[in-house]
Amino acid sequence: MVKAKKKAICVAAIILCAAIVIGLVSYDFIKSSNTVESTFLAMGTVITTSISGKDADAASEAVEEALLGLENACLSRRVEDSDVWRINQNSGNDVSVSRETAAWVGQALDISADSDGAFDITVGKLTQLWNIGSGEETVPKKAEVKKLLETVDYKKVAISNTSVKIDSEQAIDLGAVGKGIACDALRDILAQFDVKEAVVSVGGSVLIYNQKASVGIVDPNNSQSHLATVEIDNQCISTSGDYERFFEANGKTYHHILDPETGYPVVTDLRSVTVICDSGLDCDALSTACFVMGYRASLDLLQKYDAEAVFVFDNNSVSVTDGIKDDFKLTSSNYTVE
Ligand code: ADP
Ligand code: MG
Numbered sequence: 001m002v003k004a005k006k007k008a009i010c011v012a013a014i015i016l017c018a019a020i021v022i023g024l025v026s027y028d029f030i031k032s033s034n035t036v037e038s039t040f041l042a043m044g045t046v047i048t049t050s051i052s053g054k055d056a057d058a059a060s061e062a063v064e065e066a067l068l069g070l071e072n073a074c075l076s077r078r079v080e081d082s083d084v085w086r087i088n089q090n091s092g093n094d095v096s097v098s099r100e101t102a103a104w105v106g107q108a109l110d111i112s113a114d115s116d117g118a119f120d121i122t123v124g125k126l127t128q129l130w131n132i133g134s135g136e137e138t139v140p141k142k143a144e145v146k147k148l149l150e151t152v153d154y155k156k157v158a159i160s161n162t163s164v165k166i167d168s169e170q171a172i173d174l175g176a177v178g179k180g181i182a183c184d185a186l187r188d189i190l191a192q193f194d195v196k197e198a199v200v201s202v203g204g205s206v207l208i209y210n211q212k213a214s215v216g217i218v219d220p221n222n223s224q225s226h227l228a229t230v231e232i233d234n235q236c237i238s239t240s241g242d243y244e245r246f247f248e249a250n251g252k253t254y255h256h257i258l259d260p261e262t263g264y265p266v267v268t269d270l271r272s273v274t275v276i277c278d279s280g281l282d283c284d285a286l287s288t289a290c291f292v293m294g295y296r297a298s299l300d301l302l303q304k305y306d307a308e309a310v311f312v313f314d315n316n317s318v319s320v321t322d323g324i325k326d327d328f329k330l331t332s333s334n335y336t337v338e
Contacts, residue, residue: 005119042064045204048200054194061105083101115292117261132256205236205237217312242257
């Protein structure tokens with residue numbers, strides 16, 4: 001009788017242990033396949049995140065915090081005391097900035113040099129004048145554009161260690177690289193957590209972290225829908241297009257990508273350029289640079305940065321670089337691939 005009781009206790013203990021082990025294993029499994037999705041506003045755009053893994057909750061919070069910090073401490077032209085604000089306020093002088101900001105400005109200057117100035121962060125005075133996207137735009141006087149055009153020259157920006165100096169007449173604008181910089185910064189944040197995979201979209205720039213994902217390319221004629229998809233494997237993708245921010249006056253459309261040679265919105269046969277490569281900053285800068293340079297002149301620049309691209313033209317034709325031909329799929333019958 002005592003023996004039978006002991007045996008029953010033993011069996012119960014084994015069942016309890018097994019239940020605990022199964023519970024722990026399945027908790028671990030549920031946690032590791034846990035996906036947290038969020039949508040919020042930062043850097044003047046909509047951010048959407050989808051993060052999977054044990055630390056998805058904590059990583060999701062860290063991503064939101066990091067984006068606000070990045071804008072306020074480093075990149076914003078308008079937030080008082082950000083690195084960019086201080087560089088512009090103290091033009092003509094060395095301004096001490098974070099190590100990261102100095103590195104980003106340096107990386108942007110390299111792309112300015114490689115694009116022969118088609119991409120130039122010293123368009124700041126001109127973008128302030130045009131103020132496209134503010135809702136209060138007017139076409140500036142030709143003489144004003146001409147005067148401020150003289151301030152555009154990336155060669156006048158000097159970086160030494162962690163200080164940045166611009167010419168006394170200049171202002172910088174990191175608007176063309178901010179979202180890509182965010183993608184790079186978020187990749188580093190995600191790596192600090194137990195995150196299996198993630199997709200983070202910062203306006204027109206998307207980070208695909210540790211996974212493959214299909215990313216839609218916006219139809220410039222209908223920005224609510226896609227004209228194609230591209231399969232991205234653990235890289236970044238960025239689009240610049242004339243439909244993103246623009247205003248209309250005197251029957252003409254003025255978009256937000258300026259030609260540093262004329263001071264006016266670029267006149268081009270392109271509607272958008274999408275660039276895919278490892279670095280978020282490079283993608284973002286290159287998409288702007290290629291939009292300014294046009295299709296043919298862009299090809300060597302893309303090759304130099306090991307980047308691929310999708311060009312959408314105003315006659316509804318699409319050109320795709322060789323390296324992503326197999327990953328590209330046209331989804332709209334309104335377009336043709338060249
Ligand atoms: P978005 O910011 O809409 O994603 P882009 O990455 O192409 O689009 O950046 C465009 C922004 O970059 C403009 O709104 C302006 O602030 C700035 N900009 C405009 N023209 C240039 C240029 N030629 N070089 C560098 N920055 C530019
Ligand atoms: Mg850009």
